[in-house]
Amino acid sequence: MAIFGSIIKSLIDLKESLTPGGEPNKDQEEVLRTLLKKAKDTAFGKHYEFEKILTSEDIRKSFAETIPYFDYNKIDREWWHKYQEGEENVTWPGKPPYFALSSGTTGKGSKRIPVTDDMLESIRKAGIKQISALSNFDLPPDFFEKEIMMLGSSTDLQNEGSHREGEISGISASNIPFWFRSYYKPGEEISKIDEWDERVQKIAENARNWDIGALSGIPSWMELMLKKVIEYNNLENIHEIWPNLQVYASGGVAFEPYEKSFEKLWGRPVQVIDTYLASEGFLAIQNRPETHAMKLILDNGVYFEFVPFKPEYINQDGSITDDAPAISLAEVREEEEYVLLISTVSGAWRYIIGDTIKFTDKEKYEIRITGRTKFFLNVVGSQLSVNKMNDAVKDLENQFDMRIPEFVVAAKRGEDGEYYHYWYLGTEDKKNEVQLAEALDSSLQEANKNYKVARSKALKGVKVNLVDPHMFHEWNAVNKKKGGQVKMEKVMNEEKFDEWEAFVKDNQERG
Structure with a gap:
């Protein structure tokens, strides 16, 4: 019997049973009050008179009326860039010891998101909540x-003056507590390898030395890593080398599009647990097995607001209009989509993280990520969000018995001058593209009345092209970086889509 494991499990069960449920709305107000108190003497806090907000009768209302919305470009242009110039106490006390490079990008054009010591503590506490929640799983x-x-980005962070830079997964992994290091794989040496292919090769070579019980990482890159381990070790499935693998903590994107692909890699069922760790903070965890929804972490240094996800509130670049209404946690409704706003212990204020979510269970405060504001396709009034696209692709998988882990779509004019939705589906299965286009079009019309109206007017039809899924990974390698927090964009504008099509054509000709 696993004595040590039994002790740990008992401690987790005990902690979960003793942890009070809290009062979410009061917790959120207390988080906001704490944020304002701590940041009131920063340049941002003085500019927006946090002291005055703190004395108001309705602190949430005063906060919402005083602070404008910020996307990354706006807050960096007006505030965060000052950190790079050596200033401190800008939007949070002191100077951030880390900056998270979002989406695996590098170079001067990267998004650099401050990560404070308070945020690292928030991420640590969220991780403990996730581990505690395992008591609810069998x-x-x-x-x-x-x-x-x-499986994250490299932990070999770059020194830049008084701070260090890297992706949030690399920053988090470089700060894991000492007691966890013996459990953590692939270990510090391999994790520092910056080149993705080299890192995965080392994982494949060492895989037999490890007894892996759980995986953690973004699905697209996790799938590639597992395939490499299987191929290198000449296996039928991953359980032949890791027989005790029981849990996969997925994150960053919806897991459903990858479900069929992963089933091919498992030798037996694996419990998939969704998590929501972004460059800006650890926002939600799945804490029960009956759902893929995640519970917002409401008492841990992040204050949430929600903007209804409607076309009239969304700008072309994915930002939201100044007059868009924001509602509090108490006002949200189930199954309605919202743009997520966060204010955090890293000095993000009413920050548009870029994700859209919906509440699946308001009483439990459980959400699903439904897409990205930039991945909203509305060129000709079709009003397609990523969750509608994911659902339609899943219908294709079931209808045609195929796997489609990746896709990208754009609206542009065809040779006849009419608008079409051009889809590239990443799949290894050979199917009829015309039949897939008809089925995809039909599924979208049934699921989305706005799309159906667009199809009767400005949108002429759907075009489908099938490509190898690896094409998407290579595109990321050229344009961003392999591995880590990198996610494939689902919707492109015409200019970016032309580059994508040229890239595909060039690779197919060379291949």
Whole structure:
């Protein structure tokens, strides 16, 4: 019997049973009050008179009326750039020891998001909440003695003056507590390898030395890593080398599009647990097995607001209009889509993180990520969000018995001058593209009345092209970087889509 595992499991069960449920709306108001108090003497706090907000009768209302919306470009242009010039106490006390480079981008054009010591503590606490929630899953005691494969970006962070830079997964992994290091794989040496292909090769070579019980990482890159381990070690499935693998903590994107692909890699069922760790903070965890929805973490240094996700509130660049209404946690409704706003212990204020979410269970404060504001396709009034696209692609998988882990779509004029939605589906299965286009079009019309109206007017039809899924990974390698937090964009404008089509054509000709 796994004695040590039984002790850990008992402690987790005990902690979960003793942890009070809290009062979410009061927790959120207290988070906001704490944020304002701590930042009131910063340049941002003085400019927007946090002291005055703190004395108001309705602190939430006063906060919303005083502070404008910020996307990354706006807050960086007006405030965060000052950190790079050596200033401190800009939007949060002191100077951030880290900056997270978002989406795996590098160079001067990268988004640099401050990560404070308070945020690292918030992420640590969220991680403990995630581990505690495992008591709700039917896991045997010996699971808690197994190793965890955390597939993120490189932990070899770059020194830039008084701070260090890297992706949030690399920053988090470089700050793991000492007691966890013996469980953490691929270990510090391999994790520091910056080149993705080299890092994954080392993982494949060392895989037999590890007893992995859990995986953690973005699905697209996790799938590639597992395939490499299987190929290198001449396996039928991943459980032949990691027989005790029982949990996969997915994150960053919806797991459903990858479900069929992963089923091919498993030798037995694996419990998939969704998490929501962004460059700006650890926002939600799945804490029960009956759902893929995640519970917002409401008492941990992040204050949430929600803007209804409607076309009239969304600008072309994915930002929101100045007059868009923001509502509090108490006012949200189930199954309605919202643009997520956060204010955090890293000095982000009413910040548009770029994700859209919906509440699946308001009483439990559980959400699903439905897409990105920039991935909203509305060129000709079709009003397609990513969750509608994901659902339609899943219908294709079921209808045609195929796997489509990746896709991209754009609206542009065809040779006849009419608008079409051009879809590239990443799949290894050979199917009829015309039949897929008809089925995709039909599915979208059934699911979205705005799309159906657009199809009767400005939108002429759907075009489908099938490409190898690896094409998407290579596109990321050229334009961003492999691995880590990098996510494939689902919707492109015409200019970017022309580059994509040229890239595909060039690779197919060379291949």
